[in-house]
Amino acid sequence: MAKLPKPEELGKIDYTPPSTGWMDTPVEFKPGYFCNAAKEKNLAGLHMPNARTWSVKDEDWKLPDNWKEIIMEGLRERLEKYRSLRIFMDICVRCGACADKCHFFIGTGDPKNMPVLRAELLRSVYRKEYTTAGKILGKFAGAREMTIDVLKEWWYYFFQCTECRRCSVFCPYGIDQAEITIVGRELLNLLGLNIDWIMGPANACYHKGNHLGIEPHTFKSSIEFFLDDIKTITGIDIEPSFNRKGAEILFVTPSGDVFADPGTYTAMGYLMLFHELGLDYTWSTYASEGGNFGFFTNNELAKKLNAKIYAEAKRLGVKWILGGECGHMWRVLSQYMDTWNGPADFLEVPKSPITGTVFENARSMKMVHITEFTADLMKHNKLKLDPSRNDDVRLTWHDSCNTARGMGLLEEPRYIAKQVCNNFFEMPENTIREKTFCCGSGSGLNASENMDMRLKGGLPRANAVKYVHEKHGVNTVGNVCAIDRATLTTAIDYWSPGVRVSGLHELVANALVMKGEKTRRTNLRFEPLPGVEQVDDDQPEEE
Amino acid sequence: MAHVEVKGAKYEVDEDGFLVDPDEWNMDIASYFADVEGIAMTEAHWEVVNFLRDYFKQFNIAPMIKILVKEIGKKMGPEKGNTKYLYQLYPGGPAKQACKIAGLPKPTGCV
Numbered sequence: 077m078a079k080l081p082k083p084e085e086l087g088k089i090d091y092t093p094p095s096t097g098w099m100d101t102p103v104e105f106k107p108g109y110f111c112n113a114a115k116e117k118n119l120a121g122l123h124m125p126n127a128r129t130w131s132v133k134d135e136d137w138k139l140p141d142n143w144k145e146i147i148m149e150g151l152r153e154r155l156e157k158y159r160s161l162r163i164f165m166d167i168c169v170r171c172g173a174c175a176d177k178c179h180f181f182i183g184t185g186d187p188k189n190m191p192v193l194r195a196e197l198l199r200s201v202y203r204k205e206y207t208t209a210g211k212i213l214g215k216f217a218g219a220r221e222m223t224i225d226v227l228k229e230w231w232y233y234f235f236q237c238t239e240c241r242r243c244s245v246f247c248p249y250g251i252d253q254a255e256i257t258i259v260g261r262e263l264l265n266l267l268g269l270n271i272d273w274i275m276g277p278a279n280a281c282y283h284k285g286n287h288l289g290i291e292p293h294t295f296k297s298s299i300e301f302f303l304d305d306i307k308t309i310t311g312i313d314i315e316p317s318f319n320r321k322g323a324e325i326l327f328v329t330p331s332g333d334v335f336a337d338p339g340t341y342t343a344m345g346y347l348m349l350f351h352e353l354g355l356d357y358t359w360s361t362y363a364s365e366g367g368n369f370g371f372f373t374n375n376e377l378a379k380k381l382n383a384k385i386y387a388e389a390k391r392l393g394v395k396w397i398l399g400g401e402c403g404h405m406w407r408v409l410s411q412y413m414d415t416w417n418g419p420a421d422f423l424e425v426p427k428s429p430i431t432g433t434v435f436e437n438a439r440s441m442k443m444v445h446i447t448e449f450t451a452d453l454m455k456h457n458k459l460k461l462d463p464s465r466n467d468d469v470r471l472t473w474h475d476s477c478n479t480a481r482g483m484g485l486l487e488e489p490r491y492i493a494k495q496v497c498n499n500f501f502e503m504p505e506n507t508i509r510e511k512t513f514c515c516g517s518g519s520g521l522n523a524s525e526n527m528d529m530r531l532k533g534g535l536p537r538a539n540a541v542k543y544v545h546e547k548h549g550v551n552t553v554g555n556v557c558a559i560d561r562a563t564l565t566t567a568i569d570y571w572s573p574g575v576r577v578s579g580l581h582e583l584v585a586n587a588l589v590m591k592g593e594k595t596r597r598t599n600l601r602f603e604p605l606p607g608v609e610q611v612d613d614d615q616p617e618e619e
Numbered sequence: 620m621a622h623v624e625v626k627g628a629k630y631e632v633d634e635d636g637f638l639v640d641p642d643e644w645n646m647d648i649a650s651y652f653a654d655v656e657g658i659a660m661t662e663a664h665w666e667v668v669n670f671l672r673d674y675f676k677q678f679n680i681a682p683m684i685k686i687l688v689k690e691i692g693k694k695m696g697p698e699k700g701n702t703k704y705l706y707q708l709y710p711g712g713p714a715k716q717a718c719k720i721a722g723l724p725k726p727t728g729c730v
Contacts (some may be wrong), residue, residue: 112633112634115633162685220666277728279728287728288680288726288728288730289679291678294679301689305685331728336683336729337684337685340683340685367729374675402729407634429644522729525634525635561729562729
């Protein structure tokens with residue numbers, strides 16, 4: 077990885093378009109702006125086409141001779157299969173409403189990061205093949221031939237879109253740019269042209285149950301490590317179960333929560349909350365991943381990786397499924413799982429055993445988001461909370477793209493946040509809720525070799541954080557997404573230092589007064605609670 | 620795929636320069652990676668690498684950073700059981716630099 081430029085340098089953005097027209101401006105592969113090629117073993121492990129060792133930096137991407145035929149046939153199939161794609165190809169009037177809504181365009185000034193132009197990369201090939209005007213008038217009608225340079229341009233820009241769908245909110249026709257990127261990536265995958273940061277986790281998930289490749293004994297050992305810490309902080313012994321048949325609820329969360337800080341504190345939060353409720357639930361070391369990097373590859377792989385959730389629910393004989401804090405996991409679950417791998421008619425309509433609330437919205441899917449579950453507990457006064465334990469937290473809320481725009485989860489997280497935290501401040505209106513800005517690293521782009529691009533994409537979000545940091549002294553960004561927890565930490569440290577990132581159930585667990593707990597002196601990060609001055613020396617210090 | 624040659628032996632490395640096959644790891648390649656990373660290895664550095672190797676053997680993945688912190692604290696004394704100490708040893712980050720020297724694959728996913 078090249079050395080990272082300073083924020084003052086990376087923050088200089090030139091919005092002057094190139095002097096040449098977009099079709100005549102060749103793509104320049106800038107180091108720091110693209111990810112490494114998918115490795116052969118990961119392509120082969122998933123039986124993807126054209127598994128071989130290749131490098132993006134090489135001129136020759138080692139494609140089959142008939143690559144063009146494969147792409148054009150792939151496009152034809154998808155136009156037939158997805159009516160939405162055909163509409164999105166035909167309907168755009170290039171009004172430009174989306175142009176300045178993309179975090180990558182705002183951060184780079186590269187016109188091909190305008191959603192309208194990113195779509196044109198594919199649309200131009202579509203026009204040449206499928207429209208009369210395009211066939212006859214060619215370039216004058218915005219049409220062009222599929223060439224190797226076009227293919228490389230697709231690759232560069234379809235892996236510079238996080239499928240966040242902010243642009244779609246502003247499109248008067250509702251064109252879903254994520255679907256265009258999804259199809260673009262599907263076509264590239266027909267030639268084995270994925271990035272390794274997606275193919276690696278997807279392959280690990282296929283073979284070991286989760287993106288990180290955490291094996292069952294490791295998964296259990298990691299949870300036990302959290303239990304040790306919880307015991308130190310609260311004095312309470314917790315004994316969760318794994319793969320337990322007959323449990324009422326199966327709990328599924330992204331594997332990042334049991335591996336990477338600060339997601340690990342969120343995982344501790346789940347454990348503490350469920351223990352306090354006496355919830356009859358089980359973890360699974362088989363369905364040990366809520367996220368789905370197959371979704372960033374193609375429909376078939378996404379479906380395959382998703383299948384284990386219902387399969388495990390059936391095997392264990394649970395009544396319904398509870399899901400943890402994750403972003404794209406919920407786009408997949410709420411919009412695809414039921415049709416891919418359902419109907420899950422062996423499950424019951426989710427009903428909170430604590431409040432009796434029936435989650436009608438999950439009647440078909442049978443899976444409930446943890447913030448829906450927890451907000452309902454709070455609404456019914458089922459939790460004893462001491463929000464003053466979070467009085468050192470000045471919180472703002474980052475709506476994760478997929479939970480906000482993909483499932484409309486806007487109120488529940490805020491309701492919970494305000495119950496457990498006395499200081500809550502919203503970022504500006506055009507950067508939150510359905511207009512929320514992406515972390516800049518979603519859809520599998522959270523690698524390290526593309527760090528310049530990630531930071532540029534994270535700039536609009538970090539900028540809004542900086543605003544409330546300066547105006548209200550905000551020092552914490554809350555969210556419900558594992559990718560956010562990992563990547564916003566990096567982006568905000570870079571653009572707006574002094575603000576940290578926290579999952580919601582970390583804050584819940586800090587405020588949760590548990591039966592039989594000892595006087596708490598620290599939060600889950602082993603930092604002294606407000607008003608507590610000294611902390612035991614033998615506790616680990618966190619950054 | 621790129622190769623590096625150390626004392627006459629060839630090792631396959633990925634685009635980040637990480638060892639592809641953890642089983643090929645030995646002191647020679649570890650010292651080579653340390654040189655590349657600009658780390659002058661001391662006993663304290665090896666302590667971290669050895670723990671990473673042991674953990675990997677048992678669990679087939681790099682440990683969570685907090686497990687590393689706790690274990691080093693146990694072994695080297697409580698004043699060293701913190702991330703600050705680990706960053707002093709490995710300024711490029713213990714997860715990245717120390718794992719590379721220990722020949723462990725980089726964890727991928729929502730991390």
